[in-house]
Amino acid sequence: xxxxxxxxxxxxxxxxxxxxxxxxxxxxxxxxxxxxxxxxxxxxxxxxxxxxxxxxxxxxxxxxxxxxxxxxxxxxxxxxxxxxxxxxxxxxxxxxxxxxxxxxxxxxxxxxxxxxxxxxxxxxxxxxxxxxxxxxxxxxxxxxxxxxxxxxxxxxxxxxxxxxxxxxxxxxxxxxxxxxxxxxxxxxxxxxxxxxxxxxxxxxxxxxxxxxxxxxxxxxxxxxxxxxxxxxxxxxxxxxxxxxxxxxxxxxxxxxxxxxx
Amino acid sequence: xxxxxxxxxxxxxxxxxxxxxxxxxxxxxxxxxxxxxxxxxxxxxxxxxxxxxxxxxxxxxxxxxxxxxxxxxxxxxxxxxxxxxxxxxxxxxxxxxxxxxxxxxxxxxxxxxxxxxxxxxxxxxxxxxxxxxxxxxxxxxxxxxxxxxxxxxxxxxxxxxxxxxxxxxxxxxxxxxxxxxxxxxxxxxxxxxxxxxxxxxxxxxxxxxxxxxxxxxxxxxxxxxxxxxxxxxxxxxxxxxxxxxxxxxxxxxxxxxxxxxxxxxxxxxxxxxxxxx
Numbered sequence: 001x002x003x004x005x006x007x008x009x010x011x012x013x014x015x016x017x018x019x020x021x022x023x024x025x026x027x028x029x030x031x032x033x034x035x036x037x038x039x040x041x042x043x044x045x046x047x048x049x050x051x052x053x054x055x056x057x058x059x060x061x062x063x064x065x066x067x068x069x070x071x072x073x074x075x076x077x078x079x080x081x082x083x084x085x086x087x088x089x090x091x092x093x094x095x096x097x098x099x100x101x102x103x104x105x106x107x108x109x110x111x112x113x114x115x116x117x118x119x120x121x122x123x124x125x126x127x128x129x130x131x132x133x134x135x136x137x138x139x140x141x142x143x144x145x146x147x148x149x150x151x152x153x154x155x156x157x158x159x160x161x162x163x164x165x166x167x168x169x170x171x172x173x174x175x176x177x178x179x180x181x182x183x184x185x186x187x188x189x190x191x192x193x194x195x196x197x198x199x200x201x202x203x204x205x206x207x208x209x210x211x212x213x214x215x216x217x218x219x220x221x222x223x224x225x226x227x228x229x230x231x232x233x234x235x236x237x238x239x240x241x242x243x244x245x246x247x248x249x250x251x252x253x254x255x256x257x258x259x260x261x
Numbered sequence: 262x263x264x265x266x267x268x269x270x271x272x273x274x275x276x277x278x279x280x281x282x283x284x285x286x287x288x289x290x291x292x293x294x295x296x297x298x299x300x301x302x303x304x305x306x307x308x309x310x311x312x313x314x315x316x317x318x319x320x321x322x323x324x325x326x327x328x329x330x331x332x333x334x335x336x337x338x339x340x341x342x343x344x345x346x347x348x349x350x351x352x353x354x355x356x357x358x359x360x361x362x363x364x365x366x367x368x369x370x371x372x373x374x375x376x377x378x379x380x381x382x383x384x385x386x387x388x389x390x391x392x393x394x395x396x397x398x399x400x401x402x403x404x405x406x407x408x409x410x411x412x413x414x415x416x417x418x419x420x421x422x423x424x425x426x427x428x429x430x431x432x433x434x435x436x437x438x439x440x441x442x443x444x445x446x447x448x449x450x451x452x453x454x455x456x457x458x459x460x461x462x463x464x465x466x467x468x469x470x471x472x473x474x475x476x477x478x479x480x481x482x483x484x485x486x487x488x489x490x491x492x493x494x495x496x497x498x499x500x501x502x503x504x505x506x507x508x509x510x511x512x513x514x515x516x517x518x519x520x521x522x523x524x525x526x527x528x529x530x531x532x533x534x535x536x537x538x
Contacts, residue, residue, distance in 0.1 A: 002443070009339055009343040021374060023385075024374045027377045034382060083271050101285055102285070106518070107474060108489045108514070109289065109292075114288045116507075137284075138285045141285075171266055175266060196365070203489075221369050228373075
């Protein structure tokens, strides 16, 4: 009885998570689908999509956005967490507080605040990709922060630094050869998570810049109005990207613990 | 550490704080400007934001979040139990990883995947029709619950796993050898240990659904009276640009989320006591 219930639950979850992707995959290669199974199969929809310049441009913008967010996150987080862990552990609480902020001010609310703040001088950033990059960095911060912070916590860098120094390493050597290699998997994992969050971001993009700087999810919403099969192909690509990045990030962590907030 | 390295890092940290002030904290805090009009306190925008239309939007969003979180919580807790009691480490690891990844998947791709599955000519609806069963209308209120369940269910599963980890399998065996039934064990021992985590996770699921914008926007092209969609309309919709109203509605939403966060922190403290971590 227990055994049966357990199997049924896990099977149901598996079906629930895979069925939508499989259906989209089938729809993206179907000629016409009005009965139980598609009438025939074709690669026409994929070919159309891959020949479409708008698709490539939106994918390029999404990649640019995601890489910028990762670069900015790592540029800020690694030195900050390094000095906080090493010299100023008292201010760790402030950082923690700042990473909880997007919980109370999610994408929609942040967009409203940013628009009213940056629509005029002195900083007229509204409707520019720069504001979008900054905003998406803020929203994906909790993911990246947690991964990088866990890496620093697990490494116990203070002890590591003392050990390296007592062995005669100077500071630059300690940082380059001892501390950075130890926290690298965690930093990479945080980067991958931030990339994934930025890749799928829609609310901020649509509200801050919309079709002026079309990213992949915004393009998909436009495309879905006229070409359901092409939109299904983008669904498949998005799933592959999110799942691939997600499993990659998980595999970079030594502990199997999964934290959300 | 040499001073150069240390102060360069401090410099970047300060830059980071400035960045967060400009693009995270101030945009949130300055929303309260809507209560000032010509240097005077004014509640005019609050009156506008509590019109029946927006009251209904708030109520609809609360209802959606309550119910969608409840569905995810029930299924996710049961699934976490199934993983806890499963003896197969491979199944455990795969399902945990899958859930962690799926819990973060939302937005247009998810909405369109469900339209392919449960839209007017959706694949599952065709099967249901063929079997003479009632079909699902993905664009209806109930339809949205099906879509949200896609991330709520795995999210709850992932959130509840650590709590189940606090329950030792030997306890169950000990209780059974003392004559307790399986149900008796879960009722008297399991539930009290799990309850704080269940509550905390439920609150996260609630906030997750309450603030969600992308998925429901893509599914209905924004044609639904929910608070996040109304806010979006006021800043970028076809109806017009009304930043004051948008800010007031955003504050209303932030208030609900802030309350959720406080309750979540309290439940975490309670959970730490119960689970002994």
